[in-house]
Amino acid sequence: MTEVFPQKVYDVVVVGGGPAGLMASLCLTTYGFNILHIDERSHPTTAGRADGIQPRTIEVLRNIGGVSTSPIPGGPIAGQSPIAGGGVAKKMISQGVRVYEVAFWDPTATQKLARTSRAPSCPEFVDVVDNYTLLLHQGLIERAFLDEIEARRALLTDAFPTPRNGIFRPYTLLDCRTLPANASDPLGNTHPVQCVIEHGHSKAKHTIRSRYLLGCDGAKSHVRRCIAGGEVGDGEWKGAITMQGEATDIIWGVLDARVKTNFPDIKYKCLIHSKSEGSIMIIPREANLVRFYVQLQTTEGGQVVSIARDKATQDICIARAKKIFEPFELEFGYIDWFSVYQIGQRIASRYTLDHRIILGGDATHTHSPQAGQGMNISMLDMYSLAWKLNLVMKGLGKPEVLLPSYEHERRGVAEELLKFDSAYSRLFSGRGPDAKQLAGGVDADKFIQMFKQNAFFTSGCGAIYFANELNALPGARLLNGPHGRAFNPPGVKLVAGQRLTPGHVTRVADGNNVRLQQEVKMNGAFRIHVFAGDLVATKSALEGFAAFIDSPTSFFARYRPNPEVASSIVDGPAEVMNHDDHAKNTHTFNPFFTFLTIVGTHWYKWEIADLPSPLRLYRSHVYGDALFDHRVPEAGTNAPLHHKFGIDMQKGAIVVVRPDSYVGAIVELSEDGWLGLNDYFAGFLNEAPAKAKM
Amino acid sequence: MTEVFPQKVYDVVVVGGGPAGLMASLCLTTYGFNILHIDERSHPTTAGRADGIQPRTIEVLRNIGGVSTSPIPGGPIAGQSPIAGGGVAKKMISQGVRVYEVAFWDPTATQKLARTSRAPSCPEFVDVVDNYTLLLHQGLIERAFLDEIEARRALLTDAFPTPRNGIFRPYTLLDCRTLPANASDPLGNTHPVQCVIEHGHSKAKHTIRSRYLLGCDGAKSHVRRCIAGGEVGDGEWKGAITMQGEATDIIWGVLDARVKTNFPDIKYKCLIHSKSEGSIMIIPREANLVRFYVQLQTTEGGQVVSIARDKATQDICIARAKKIFEPFELEFGYIDWFSVYQIGQRIASRYTLDHRIILGGDATHTHSPQAGQGMNISMLDMYSLAWKLNLVMKGLGKPEVLLPSYEHERRGVAEELLKFDSAYSRLFSGRGPDAKQLAGGVDADKFIQMFKQNAFFTSGCGAIYFANELNALPGARLLNGPHGRAFNPPGVKLVAGQRLTPGHVTRVADGNNVRLQQEVKMNGAFRIHVFAGDLVATKSALEGFAAFIDSPTSFFARYRPNPEVASSIVDGPAEVMNHDDHAKNTHTFNPFFTFLTIVGTHWYKWEIADLPSPLRLYRSHVYGDALFDHRVPEAGTNAPLHHKFGIDMQKGAIVVVRPDSYVGAIVELSEDGWLGLNDYFAGFLNEAPAKAKM
Structure with missing residues (x-):
């Protein structure tokens, strides 16, 4: 197959091939735009990473639909939409497993570990059709998007050639900027954004012009660093955009594995607190996998201390998991994926500087994965931005109103998430609001209460926007x-x-x-x-x-x-x-x-x-x-x-x-x-x- | 691609690649058998023919499921079923359209044509999940079966090579018979059935041995003629098996077309009776097609007479349709398919002579297509036979009990259908129980009443089996x-x-x-x-x-x-x-x-x-x-x-x-x-x- 090279001019450049970038690409392709989508990885995700799709996200994916594959006798029908049925959503649903119920396990007066409570994953008062969390690994999610993007590109009459599935890889962003007005620049009025990208192997560079550029390139966003300028700060770039928030010393391991166990709720989402060995969350996954989030702590001189991040190996993670599961037996078989993370919450001080180069997803907010929210909110960032860009690019939307509303609406949701996540992840790790270790270990009652109270938000249905030009609420x-x-x-x-x-x-x-x-x-x-x-x-x-x-x-x-x-x-x-x-x-x-x-x-x-x-x-x-x-x-x-x-x-x-x-x-x-x-x-x-x- | 030739010995030979044969092949493949499936047509159906899948059939197709396409990280899992989700059913549902409601149009005192009644296609009292009729052309239905058969064959460890999708075409059955016991025949005890098939182009002949042979080759079944012997009778072979019943002189045309019209219910199933021009049934179909069943009659010297079958052209059919639709306008565009049929009901006097060569589907019962039952009952014939054959071939089932129960159960359903169809199709054509033209045209009230009373049966849920060894009812x-x-x-x-x-x-x-x-x-x-x-x-x-x-x-x-x-x-x-x-x-x-x-x-x-x-x-x-x-x-x-x-x-x-x-x-x-x-x-x-x- 001949290699395809990028063109010189696009409507929109999307940087980052994860769920946020894919959502941007899918929506903008649907709206008829030519997208340059790049990713610095050579291949899509193959295992692990984000895995939970929340009810509201499923609803959105259903609404995005899928390109019908039915042959049309007599040829295409004028005015008949080629989009039909559940498409992306149905594909994911057929591949994933569902969590309807969550179980809480804690030490009790008589038992080392017992089920102390249950809660529906999405309680009845949340009015949603798919009242469950859908679990499948990020690679399957990306694959569903990639297939659908390719099917929709085939419907565009003037699409530029792209590699299969629409993503140019591996391409790294070297620079991006919005050029100042310049009468001698023929693209200045319409395509003021310029970026330079480099092929990962050949090192060939391309300079691209576009109307907009979307930075969906994750927590260490190149796009953010390009536009923020500045220098390295405490683990983060400091400049016109800073990441605000804090990290804790709490370290967790994440493992996707197949296990044998006599723990009865192995196919439930379980939040398990041991008396003194830390906490675990398990989530059932496709193909009999189980995701384990394992708190990596140990006791030194009577004090509970986190295991250092660089010492947190897969073996230690497995050993901690077995310990926390006691008295239940837990044997590990095939391991699909392993990673380590440190709990913290950060949000970008600004999502954009000029409403031309715009950030979203992990490039704007990071937090702990346990609440299963990150990928959802990241995808919905781009879902939300795309329709506004569509109206603006087609000359119908007022950019000065629609584009700022993106940050207004989505930052509100991200801040809500960070507030919840901070309290939730600390409490789950046995820390009080002051981040200090709780005296009696985890406060199970408080944790369970918090879980239940936040179900509306964690379902995604609680992402509420406030009064602005788009939302005719009191105050508008x-x-x-x-x-x-x-x-x-x-x-x-x-x-x-x-x-x-x-x-x-x-x-x-x-x-x-x-x-x-x-x-x-x-x-x-x-x-x-x-x-x-x-x-x-x-x-x-x-x-x-x-x-x-x-x-x-x-x-x-x-x-x-x-x-x-x-x-x-x-x-x-x-x-x-x-x-x-x-x-x-x-x-x-x-x-x-x-x-x-x-x-x-x-x-x-x-x-x-x-x-x-x-x-x-x-x-x-x-x-x-x-x-x-x-x-x-x-x-x-x-x-x-x-x-x-x-x-x-x-x-x-x-x-x-x-x-x-x-x-x-x-x-x-x-x-x-x-x-x-x-x-x-x-x-x-x-x-x-x-x-x-x- | 190298041509694949049939082997000499199979578990089962299936003759006929329509819905009944495909159901047999899919079920028996699922049960792990090697099937020789032949069809005399060079290609699967591409348009027209049967198009209605009833609620009970959808339920069965859902239960057949589909081979999961999800990759399994870490390789296959012992004991995990490869069948997941809705498979064949979901594919058909995504391609077809649904009929929930039926409208009845008749002449009234003040209007040439008016909607006089409505009825749910599947009323609430029928307790079924998919409470609609699913409509798509037979080619799409066959395609879904063929794909699934191929996916399941890939899971068999010792499957014989077959052409893509498992059907050998074009192959004609020349002869089939059950060989008498013969000590020198090494296959005599296990594979007593012998058939001779011939390739449609090369005319190469193959003699095949099998344990069973299923005749799913339609109303003019070669298999039936082979085993019945005898000679040509009144349009049918007469011999050990006869087709019992009768034909009428009522001729209908069938047309799949795209139309423009101001008739408001064009996307409903409608039963339309004109005052003196005959009747039409319309059914909405995939891709904006509409199926028309048009009664082909005319008035000669004050008498209503049917148009002769050999004079029933597409143009006449269109002209009749426009006439019956008056005062509504009806313009025909793309025509996908056209055919003509004569109303009649026939049932085979026996489904099998020796429980080795067994008939089903249209080879055993034919009737008018208007009630949308034929394909359903034919598929379910084979669904019903396959599990019994499975038990018998695996040495577990008593052949002398299980195999006769097939005809006992399925003939009961077919007889019920023929009884209903005879009354229904005559009444719809404006004939009384004596087949004579009704004085006042169609008896609309009686017809609507019959339609509603039979909804339980036409949904497929009313296919009831009676007391026998398998059904522990009073009388067993x-x-x-x-x-x-x-x-x-x-x-x-x-x-x-x-x-x-x-x-x-x-x-x-x-x-x-x-x-x-x-x-x-x-x-x-x-x-x-x-x-x-x-x-x-x-x-x-x-x-x-x-x-x-x-x-x-x-x-x-x-x-x-x-x-x-x-x-x-x-x-x-x-x-x-x-x-x-x-x-x-x-x-x-x-x-x-x-x-x-x-x-x-x-x-x-x-x-x-x-x-x-x-x-x-x-x-x-x-x-x-x-x-x-x-x-x-x-x-x-x-x-x-x-x-x-x-x-x-x-x-x-x-x-x-x-x-x-x-x-x-x-x-x-x-x-x-x-x-x-x-x-x-x-x-x-x-x-x-x-x-x-x-």
């Missing part, structure tokens, strides 16, 4: 505007800045039972959910809204992409079966807004054709709300989702869901409401340059 | 035996001869929520479900049962396969994590029986180790019963599955499920009960020859 500028009072109608239980929670509905076009959350696959579009309640009561409001949408002043009419830019490989006009409407209404397609109409009146009692245009033209996104939901049994089959979301059947409501499936705004189904939406979108969208209008 | 010899009164304890709602209905349970070994039905993948084993109820109440009964199982007189000890025969590629000893038990108890493995213990007492309150051996050794088949089931809301999380199945918590029960997931016997959890099971298995199993005992 928008709510003081002329239509501010139309936001967040009383009783509605959905919250801007939080994810859209699940619900089953009937898709009226074909009568299928579907998950509303997953009906629009990640395509960069805002999902405008029109909850129409009782059609008799809302008829005139619905007609008003439809007329507004069709009017030239609506957000729908004003914010359209440059037509010469492919908007997303998932695009396609709303599927129209009615050929009269079809001929007349191609103007009703705008790839950045999808309308979903959910009607409370039983769907046997009305027709799609009864809905006003353009709502009825989104035929495959019209839903009936009559499927029993065990979370609202009192509603029976009488509009249970309206009931669950607290939407008044007499009034309806409009729920705007952002391209990352977070609720952005909830407004009344009234003129104030839709004018409020105009204000909402005006906060962060631009009309495309006149020459480029459709 | 067994129930008059010494322990007969222990069968079918009062209150139990499961019924021998019917499928095990679904239920969610918690797998105690790892705390996973799982579907009990799908916990043991198709591996030829009987699944002994021990419903243990309240452990306090059933303790001594459980211990008694366990002691019985361990005793040399139990069915478990007596019926074991010849150890030199691979029992199934899905085999593996019960997974044992407790290494003490593991070393001591390898004798507790018998690949033909799997124990599943379902405990009513909340699983937080006991340990797997509390259960008596050998039940506790089947660690990954011990379950807690505490997951809410909306079908028995009154039980809450308090043993809902015991409640649903009507099992007394104080007494427990043992439910034997056959390898095809039909309930075989239900007995008390008492000495009478397990001695009754000994009688049950003695009815159709043999002890393996002494020399071959383990």
Whole structure:
């Protein structure tokens, strides 16, 4: 196979081939961009490393979907999305194992080690479809991403050649910078970022220009060091960006192994505290592997001391594990992976300096792996950034609003994680809040209580964003505007800045039972959910809204992409079966807004054709709300989702869901409401340059 | 690629590469046999033909599972099944579309055509997980089978070489016969079947010996003609086997096409009756195709007459469809497939003459395609036969009992189907029970009523088997035996001869929520479900049962396969994590029986180790019963599955499920009960020859 070399100009350069970089690459490829993705390793991960995928991440992966592999008789169908089904998520689910329950083992008055408590991994109050943690080694996760990226690149019409799976390896980043404006630089206005990369073997160097560069290159990020400048500090570079936080002296070993044991909960996630030998966490893994997190401490002169990091060998780790497991027997067989880490929490002082070179993932936050959060939050950093970059690069998003919102939203989540992780990992290691060894060993009760209290956060569903231009919450500028009072109608239980929670509905076009959350696959579009309640009561409001949408002043009419830019490989006009409407209404397609109409009146009692245009033209996104939901049994089959979301059947409501499936705004189904939406979108969208209008 | 030629001796020859033959091949490959599979077509189906997979078939396909594609770090794991997840079923589900709802369209007093009724495709009272019909063309279905057969063949240690996917094509069957006993024939005792096949191009002939030969070669079966002898009759061979039944003069066209229309239910299954132009059924299909079944009739001199079969062109079919659809518009685009059929029902007078050459699928029953049953029942014929052949070929099953039970059970289902189909297809064509044209056109009310009444049967869940040696029902010899009164304890709602209905349970070994039905993948084993109820109440009964199982007189000890025969590629000893038990108890493995213990007492309150051996050794088949089931809301999380199945918590029960997931016997959890099971298995199993005992 001929070697493929990088081009000179890309839309985006992604540095780092781990989960964060892969998520960036997958999303941006889906949005139709040309990506240079480099990694300094020669090969993808083959074992170990991160292994836990949390419920919210599974939900996101399901929404990313997969390229359909079905042959299409008669050739491709215009407007039919090539993305179908669960794709990446289903592949991972079929390869991994699930943790539904966590067991806590501690010394008791009568037993050296006993199960003292249990807890669901994802308790019932967390409203999520995949209510478990999925475990598989990082290599399998990366493989699923790589395959999907390759499948999606094949759908791009003008993709640059890349090596198989899209990553150039081994390539090291030598330098990156945003060039100052310079009239003689033809790329200066559009592609101000320049980086220099070097092939790991040939040492050939390439200078690349791009619009953006994403640093997903881990805790020791080259990108971060390039832009931060400065010098070596306490284990970290000091410069314009510093890593803030602290490390402890607590050392843990990590081991993926197959074992024989008479410990009954070997296939559970277990948090095991011995009386005086330290703690272990075990996690079941694919192929009968077990991951062991083993605290590496010993007792010297009556004092508990950590084993020095450079002396923490695999053999010592195994010996400590056997000791902590006593009185249960534990024999180690095949060892798949071994590593050592030191507990600490650090966060970058800034995620970017100029909103052109942007950091994410481990390059911005590091912490202990025990809570199973790192890879999840890193992937979701890039998932969150990508849709904003998409809008900006297509001339629709205001960069000065959208790009800062990335750090605003994601840093908030990272800080929350670090706070939790610091307390959790210390307590699990038998340390108090002051990091001193606890007198009686681990405070099991407190630890278990903390675990349970944090389940909402650790499921990923507790990653909440606060008021800003994108989240129409009290405190947002928008709510003081002329239509501010139309936001967040009383009783509605959905919250801007939080994810859209699940619900089953009937898709009226074909009568299928579907998950509303997953009906629009990640395509960069805002999902405008029109909850129409009782059609008799809302008829005139619905007609008003439809007329507004069709009017030239609506957000729908004003914010359209440059037509010469492919908007997303998932695009396609709303599927129209009615050929009269079809001929007349191609103007009703705008790839950045999808309308979903959910009607409370039983769907046997009305027709799609009864809905006003353009709502009825989104035929495959019209839903009936009559499927029993065990979370609202009192509603029976009488509009249970309206009931669950607290939407008044007499009034309806409009729920705007952002391209990352977070609720952005909830407004009344009234003129104030839709004018409020105009204000909402005006906060962060631009009309495309006149020459480029459709 | 070098051409592969057939060997001289096989376990089984399968003639016909359609769904029935593929099911036979897949099952028998899973059971470890060498199959010669031939088809006279050069290529698999590429379009059209059968397209509807019913709920029960999906359940079966899920149970067949799929070969895991995950790489196993550290190499294969002894005892770990290579079959995981949904395999064939998931592949088909990802490629097809679903029908949840059926719409009925008829002329009314005011409208030429109006929706007069709706019905769920699979109503709530049918207790099935996949409550829809799955639609995709037969080629995709065949492809999923072919891929899975190839993956499973790769796991066989002594498989003969075959072409890719396992089917020799194009090969025609010239002759087949069972040879009479002949002392000089070295294969006479073991491989009495001889067939002659001919390559379609080279005309090279091969004479093959086998133990069995299965005729899955369709309505015009060569196999049937070979063994029936005789001569041409009224469109059919007359001989030792005749096709009994009748044809009508009603002609239908079938068309797979993409259309533009303003008919609102184009993505539903619709049953459309026009006032005077005949009827249409439409079914949505993958890739925006629509299947049309179009009644081809015309009016001549005031009389409705069918269009002659040889004049039924695609153009006429399209013209009729447009006419029947009036006043809706219907434009045809890409046409994927077209065919014509004549309504009739026929069933073979015998399925086999000697229990060596055995017919199934369309070779034994033909009928109209509109009820979407044919392919399903054909596949399930072979699914049903394969496990019986497996037991017989491994020296364990009594051929004189098991092989006749195939025709007994499957003919019953086929007769039921023909009865339904005859009434249904005539009524749909506007004919009365006397096949005469109905005065007022179609009797819509009667038709809709019939459709709804038959949903249990058409879902596949109503395929019920009657009392015989395998189904311990009133009327079976067994129930008059010494322990007969222990069968079918009062209150139990499961019924021998019917499928095990679904239920969610918690797998105690790892705390996973799982579907009990799908916990043991198709591996030829009987699944002994021990419903243990309240452990306090059933303790001594459980211990008694366990002691019985361990005793040399139990069915478990007596019926074991010849150890030199691979029992199934899905085999593996019960997974044992407790290494003490593991070393001591390898004798507790018998690949033909799997124990599943379902405990009513909340699983937080006991340990797997509390259960008596050998039940506790089947660690990954011990379950807690505490997951809410909306079908028995009154039980809450308090043993809902015991409640649903009507099992007394104080007494427990043992439910034997056959390898095809039909309930075989239900007995008390008492000495009478397990001695009754000994009688049950003695009815159709043999002890393996002494020399071959383990």
